[in-house]
Amino acid sequence: MELRNLEHFVAVAEEGSFTRAAERLHLVQSTLSVSVKSLEKELGGPLFDRSTHHVALTDAGRALLVEARHALAAVEAARDAVAAVHGGLRGTVRVGIMHSLTLIDLAALLTRYHREHPEVQIVPSTAQGGSVELAAQVTDGRLDLAFVSLPGGRPPGLSVHPLATEPLLLACQDDHPFARRSVVPLAELDGERFVDFPAGWGTRLSVDRLFLAEGLRRVIAVEVTDIPTVTELVRAGFGFAFLTASLTRDSPAITLRPVRPTPQFAVSLVTPATRRLSAAARALADLVLSMFDPAAQQVRTRVRPGRETRGGR
Structure with a gap:
């Protein structure tokens, strides 16, 4: 052979x-x-x-x-x-990247890696199926490693390395009654309409799991795959959404409110647990983990009572 x-x-x-x-x-x-x-x-x-x-x-x-x-x-x-x-290291590293990965300065990370290992080719890719699909591609060998959000457990065949977390906030219209609340109880969202990402995306997974755990339901009015469309649909009154402050940093103004209990958006690096990484891929994984001190892995985004937090401001 x-x-x-x-x-x-x-x-x-x-x-x-x-x-x-x-x-x-x-x-x-x-x-x-x-x-x-x-x-x-x-x-x-x-x-x-x-x-x-x-x-x-x-x-x-x-x-x-x-x-x-x-x-x-x-x-x-x-x-x-x-x-x-x-x-010197040579070869190719295939990296899976979530859509709208704003919690990590990936550009700076890859620039540093390229400066240290100029002979290595980095091939980034995304997946319409979100984090679930990216994780599957690492498992079956199509990707060497990936940045994903997989709340609620470690998939078989993968090693999961937590990097950073950020709370998901409720996005609503500026003139909605929830916009005047300091905190919105999750129970008050039972049965409401939502604009959300496809089922395999990390934010969707986190919110779905929390609603299920609390015995609540929500109506997914539409699924979209980009942040600007989500925010525009929220502004138009099509439904609520769950977004992070970093995801809406450059979006049109919408009001964000914390909810209790709070869903979390957690970013992790996943690598294969059942096969050996190439030297080039291992060097990238080592660099990523070295840049995220475990003591500073959590990004805390607090919204003070009575204060508005708006995307794009």
Whole structure:
């Protein structure tokens, strides 16, 4: 079994297409097809179902994909280790990033890493499925590490390193009665309409868990994937939202109020617990953790009674 065959197989599996995989690998499609067929012949069975326009993995293909990613990651780690001995880290680090990650100065962190390890290529990516999808991609090897918000437990196969937390505040219209309250009891939001992010996003997970624990319900009137749209819908009276002060720093004015009990937005770094990181990825993880002293991991955002807190001000 040759490494290039595994690389070709993984590319087709991830792209769901021989054509797109060939473009990604800078190969002609016939060469890629021959490589995959050679691997199938060696393993004694088909790895892809080619009966549809979208190439799908067979059961054997799904089983191989996990092991192929691990094997390629191990080879990359071996190359990185030798490169480090000869005077510097090289390779690629695939980093998952939440949408609107404002609680951490990620740009400064990555700039410092690039300055210390200029030969390493950092490939950031987001996911429409939010933190849940990013965590799954770290587990199966598509990402080396990721910044996520996963309240309520440690997913299997991952190591979770807490970095910072911030309270989620109730966003409402300026002229709503809640805007004149110093604190809003969570129970008073039972049955209300909300504008929220998709189910896999960290803020949504935190609020959903708290409402469930308190025996309350809320109506998700609409799901959106960006902060400006959320704030505009709140201003238009479409519903309430839960946001943090840092998320609304550059948004149009809306009133934010603390609620009791308070949902929390917690950012963590997740790394694989069942496979070894490459030297380049391990160096990035070490840098992240070194910049967050455990004694200062919590960002405390307090709203004094009687004072308005508005996004964008």
